[in-house]
Amino acid sequence: MADKAQLQEAIKTQGEVVRKLKSEKASKEQIDEEVAKLLQLKAQLGGDEGKHVFVLKTAKGTRDYNPKQMAIREKVFSIIISCFKRHGAETIDTPVFELKETLTGKYGEDSKLIYDLKDQGGELLSLRYDLTVPFARYLALNKITNIKRYHIAKVYRRDNPAMTRGRYREFYQCVNDRRILDGMFAVCGVPDEKFRTICSTVDKLDKMAWEDVKKEMVNEKGLSEDVADRIGEYVSMQGGQDLAERLLQDPKLSQNKQAFAGLTDMKLLFSYLELFQVTDKVVFDLSLARGLDYYTGVIYEAILSQTIPASVSTPAEQNGADEAGVSVGSVAGGGRYDGLVGMFDPKGRKVPCVGVSIGIERIFSIMEQKAETSSEKVRTTETQVLVASAQKNLLEERLKLTSELWNAGIKAEVLYKKNPKLLSQLQHCEETGIPLVAILGEQELKDGVVKLRNVASREEVDVPRADLVDEIKKRTL
Amino acid sequence: MADKAQLQEAIKTQGEVVRKLKSEKASKEQIDEEVAKLLQLKAQLGGDEGKHVFVLKTAKGTRDYNPKQMAIREKVFSIIISCFKRHGAETIDTPVFELKETLTGKYGEDSKLIYDLKDQGGELLSLRYDLTVPFARYLALNKITNIKRYHIAKVYRRDNPAMTRGRYREFYQCVNDRRILDGMFAVCGVPDEKFRTICSTVDKLDKMAWEDVKKEMVNEKGLSEDVADRIGEYVSMQGGQDLAERLLQDPKLSQNKQAFAGLTDMKLLFSYLELFQVTDKVVFDLSLARGLDYYTGVIYEAILSQTIPASVSTPAEQNGADEAGVSVGSVAGGGRYDGLVGMFDPKGRKVPCVGVSIGIERIFSIMEQKAETSSEKVRTTETQVLVASAQKNLLEERLKLTSELWNAGIKAEVLYKKNPKLLSQLQHCEETGIPLVAILGEQELKDGVVKLRNVASREEVDVPRADLVDEIKKRTL
Numbered sequence: 001m002a003d004k005a006q007l008q009e010a011i012k013t014q015g016e017v018v019r020k021l022k023s024e025k026a027s028k029e030q031i032d033e034e035v036a037k038l039l040q041l042k043a044q045l046g047g048d049e050g051k052h053v054f055v056l057k058t059a060k061g062t063r064d065y066n067p068k069q070m071a072i073r074e075k076v077f078s079i080i081i082s083c084f085k086r087h088g089a090e091t092i093d094t095p096v097f098e099l100k101e102t103l104t105g106k107y108g109e110d111s112k113l114i115y116d117l118k119d120q121g122g123e124l125l126s127l128r129y130d131l132t133v134p135f136a137r138y139l140a141l142n143k144i145t146n147i148k149r150y151h152i153a154k155v156y157r158r159d160n161p162a163m164t165r166g167r168y169r170e171f172y173q174c175v176n177d178r179r180i181l182d183g184m185f186a187v188c189g190v191p192d193e194k195f196r197t198i199c200s201t202v203d204k205l206d207k208m209a210w211e212d213v214k215k216e217m218v219n220e221k222g223l224s225e226d227v228a229d230r231i232g233e234y235v236s237m238q239g240g241q242d243l244a245e246r247l248l249q250d251p252k253l254s255q256n257k258q259a260f261a262g263l264t265d266m267k268l269l270f271s272y273l274e275l276f277q278v279t280d281k282v283v284f285d286l287s288l289a290r291g292l293d294y295y296t297g298v299i300y301e302a303i304l305s306q307t308i309p310a311s312v313s314t315p316a317e318q319n320g321a322d323e324a325g326v327s328v329g330s331v332a333g334g335g336r337y338d339g340l341v342g343m344f345d346p347k348g349r350k351v352p353c354v355g356v357s358i359g360i361e362r363i364f365s366i367m368e369q370k371a372e373t374s375s376e377k378v379r380t381t382e383t384q385v386l387v388a389s390a391q392k393n394l395l396e397e398r399l400k401l402t403s404e405l406w407n408a409g410i411k412a413e414v415l416y417k418k419n420p421k422l423l424s425q426l427q428h429c430e431e432t433g434i435p436l437v438a439i440l441g442e443q444e445l446k447d448g449v450v451k452l453r454n455v456a457s458r459e460e461v462d463v464p465r466a467d468l469v470d471e472i473k474k475r476t477l
Numbered sequence: 478m479a480d481k482a483q484l485q486e487a488i489k490t491q492g493e494v495v496r497k498l499k500s501e502k503a504s505k506e507q508i509d510e511e512v513a514k515l516l517q518l519k520a521q522l523g524g525d526e527g528k529h530v531f532v533l534k535t536a537k538g539t540r541d542y543n544p545k546q547m548a549i550r551e552k553v554f555s556i557i558i559s560c561f562k563r564h565g566a567e568t569i570d571t572p573v574f575e576l577k578e579t580l581t582g583k584y585g586e587d588s589k590l591i592y593d594l595k596d597q598g599g600e601l602l603s604l605r606y607d608l609t610v611p612f613a614r615y616l617a618l619n620k621i622t623n624i625k626r627y628h629i630a631k632v633y634r635r636d637n638p639a640m641t642r643g644r645y646r647e648f649y650q651c652v653n654d655r656r657i658l659d660g661m662f663a664v665c666g667v668p669d670e671k672f673r674t675i676c677s678t679v680d681k682l683d684k685m686a687w688e689d690v691k692k693e694m695v696n697e698k699g700l701s702e703d704v705a706d707r708i709g710e711y712v713s714m715q716g717g718q719d720l721a722e723r724l725l726q727d728p729k730l731s732q733n734k735q736a737f738a739g740l741t742d743m744k745l746l747f748s749y750l751e752l753f754q755v756t757d758k759v760v761f762d763l764s765l766a767r768g769l770d771y772y773t774g775v776i777y778e779a780i781l782s783q784t785i786p787a788s789v790s791t792p793a794e795q796n797g798a799d800e801a802g803v804s805v806g807s808v809a810g811g812g813r814y815d816g817l818v819g820m821f822d823p824k825g826r827k828v829p830c831v832g833v834s835i836g837i838e839r840i841f842s843i844m845e846q847k848a849e850t851s852s853e854k855v856r857t858t859e860t861q862v863l864v865a866s867a868q869k870n871l872l873e874e875r876l877k878l879t880s881e882l883w884n885a886g887i888k889a890e891v892l893y894k895k896n897p898k899l900l901s902q903l904q905h906c907e908e909t910g911i912p913l914v915a916i917l918g919e920q921e922l923k924d925g926v927v928k929l930r931n932v933a934s935r936e937e938v939d940v941p942r943a944d945l946v947d948e949i950k951k952r953t954l
Contacts, residue, residue, distance in 0.1 A: 055578065056614070056823070057576070057618065058576075059574055059600055059602050060599060060600055063572070064618075065569055066619070067567035067568060067569055067624075070567070070569060070570060087889075088860040088888065091857075092541065092542055092543060092544055093547060095540070095541070096631065099532060115595075116594070117593070118593040118594060118596070119595070120635065122537060122635075125536050137533070137535075138541055140533060147544075149544070154573065156573070158597065272876065275873055275880060276876070380568075399749065399752045409563070411562055412563070
């Protein structure tokens with residue numbers, strides 16, 4: 001009984017937390033989370049009070065997509081897919097989970113974020129963490145050495161990335177090369193065994209100021225200040241082909257085999273970018289250091305930079321932008337991973353690979369925000385015509401006509417009510433964007449016609465039933 | 478050391494198993510499975526012998542899709558989606574995993590097939606087992622009472638369904654109603670608490686003969702023979718509207734409230750099917766009993782029946798067909814589930830639902846087999862033109878023209894080699910089905926033209942560079 005009293009007390013306290021958040025107009029996520037806690041406590045109480053109490057939510061870090069969001073998502077996908085197809089890419093698919101050992105040793109410090117499946121007897125499995133490692137496994141398994149593929153699928157990571165929304169104005173790409181980074185670390189005096197961990201620290205430069213990154217290098221990773229300062233000089237460099245050429249003249253860096261190979265390739269890359277006329281969009285940036293272990297050569301990221309017009313930004317927003325230096329969002333990234341397939345091949349045969357991963361969630365979130373502020377309505381269906389009636393007892397006639405239209409390939413809907421009002425049928429069209437209504441009545445049936453109404457202009461015209469399909473097609477090209 | 482010797486012995490034995498299967502030309506799946514066991518044994522041995530030894534495979538019960546398979550799968554999807562859109566459906570998406578408790582108590586005996594995620598701290602999660610329960614959760618969470626949605630996504634079940642391939646000739650749908658089944662059980666004398674488990678047994682009638690089903694009812698589920706025989710009479714009945722009317726005259730059955738409601742709705746359903754002119758495709762079948770707990774009214778399945786033409790069937794195949802009675806494959810199924818959303822609503826508010834799930838894997842497997850036996854080539858890209866050259870040192874010119882075509886929206890490819898042979902460029906087109914080649918040479922560059930070649934007819938014509946895009950568009954409509 002003491003337990004029950006404690007529980008009731010906890011429920012009361014938690015209830016106050018929820019009420020406070022609501023009164024403070026806290027974010028929906030925050031409120032939902034506290035409500036979930038409250039419901040869990042109530043469920044523990046059991047008995048009648050716990051009856052029908054569910055924690056009604058999606059798993060943390062996941063979300064549903066409603067039809068409007070799906071319409072936007074599909075639009076984004078269709079643009080991306082059409083780009084891949086324009087470049088002659090094929091598509092593949094792999095399972096959502098892999099053998100656990102397939103993912104082992106591929107992600108460095110990020111491995112802790114992998115979702116494992118419960119051991120229910122049989123194989124040990126993990127949800128895929130990216131599409132790159134399953135792709136490498138696919139290549140090795142099928143002995144493929146040559147393919148240009150795209151793969152659209154979800155990946156699973158046990159973290160909750162903060163999704164910043166905002167106005168993004170500029171779009172550009174950063175490029176670097178793992179070998180330039182490694183060469184740079186070597187000539188700066190970083191011990192070999194610290195290359196990877198220092199690389200992870202450099203990777204934070206997009207979110208942290210150099211001073212803090214340096215602190216981490218010196219205090220946590222044990223570099224001397226001298227070494228850190230030398231790194232600091234390099235990672236502040238940005239440029240294009242000219243920078244690659246200048247660094248090839250750098251006596252220390254160009255003596256390093258790795259750096260020399262990386263810089264030579266960078267020069268070649270920029271000569272191709274010139275042919276494609278995109279040098280204005282691409283920056284050679286020595287601070288770019290993607291964290292994953294499997295990259296071996298060129299690495300890159302696509303960045304959206306946020307610019308808040310002074311006229312609408314609040315002091316807090318300006319502060320935020322200041323704090324973060326340039327407030328950026330990475331929407332894609334990738335690089336060369338020539339060693340990964342060999343890790344799966346029994347004989348260690350290497351297959352050079354290079355790829356890019358697009359962070360569709362962030363792009364989607366930007367598109368969604370755009371759609372919200374735009375006056376244009378997002379349609380979630382493609383229905384061309386609603387079959388309607390103003391009179392009673394015509395359900396069967398409505399169904400029959402709808403069936404005729406479906407058989408002719410017309411996208412048609414009909415309300416399921418027995419005797420819906422004409423007004424509610426028209427309202428359904430307004431709400432969902434259906435452009436045409438095919439209206440049936442006793443008179444129309446007798447005359448062998450259908451009254452075709454344009455929802456927007458409210459014009460109506462009698463169309464012979466035999467011509468209806470053609471007329472609808474003509475009007476909804 | 479004794480362990481090591483044992484392991485080596487086991488490896489030897491397993492090696493022989495693999496060799497035997499290979500010599501017998503066993504199925505790829507079977508061989509792969511035994512090879513995986515062999516590799517696992519070798520990995521256990523460790524040391525140098527175990528080095529680079531991976532179990533290179535996908536998780537059991539899963540598969541990859543290569544580009545050709547994806548092209549077929551996307552064709553199947555586009556047909557299905559266009560049907561949903563024709564009927565005015567919207568689409569949604571939900572996460573691949575749900576809170577474990579969301580799935581609890583929804584699947585009856587099948588619950589043991591749910592994949593759970595490992596407890597890594599935080600919430601207890603399970604992979605979705607179907608799309609119906611997440612949909613009901615979505616409706617309750619978003620307080621939606623009215624939606625026509627389709628949802629295309631994978632679901633996860635811990636079993637290995639045998640995938641039978643074959644020639645499917647006939648397509649029809651079976652219909653029944655949970656209430657008719659329950660009413661039937663009641664009037665036959667099945668105790669209330671055994672309805673669900675007897676329902677599961679009846680569900681096996683598509684794979685087992687009545688005699689075996691009866692045995693299970695009597696020996697395992699404890700029904701008396703009398704009761705089982707009475708069920709046997711009902712479940713042998715098949716028909717249409719006439720059968721529904723006849724059973725409404727059955728004095729016992731029509732006295733049962735549940736059965737009466739079910740039969741009345743069945744009559745109404747057939748009157749609508751008549752309007753849609755599909756009564757020849759639909760059979761009212763009293764043996765249909767879908768296993769899932771959540772169905773409350775009409776239930777149905779879409780069946781492909783396999784007919785093997787006598788001329789090509791082997792005795793073994795004929796035997797197989799005999800053994801299974803009618804050899805059928807269910808490719809879709811569903812029903813009414815009026816109680817499921819209420820299970821998620823804090824106040825238990827009901828939302829009536831009805832739906833169908835299409836088993837895309839089986840349909841895909843049939844389509845794939847069709848494509849294999851057909852002479853028509855499946856294209857995996859949509860590339861319209863390959864930019865090629867017969868001469869050396871034109872990589873930059875090829876890249877430049879390719880870039881021009883991409884910018885004009887043409888789907889174009891270019892080989893990445895510096896100086897590929899014209900023959901290998903033409904072969905690439907033959908292999909991948911690219912219909913056109915745009916050939917550049919010193920002379921063409923001087924004349925400001927491109928030689929456009931039709932791969933199939935081998936005809937070549939000089940096209941002014943400024944007209945190239947239009948000419949390609951015209952030829953690849």
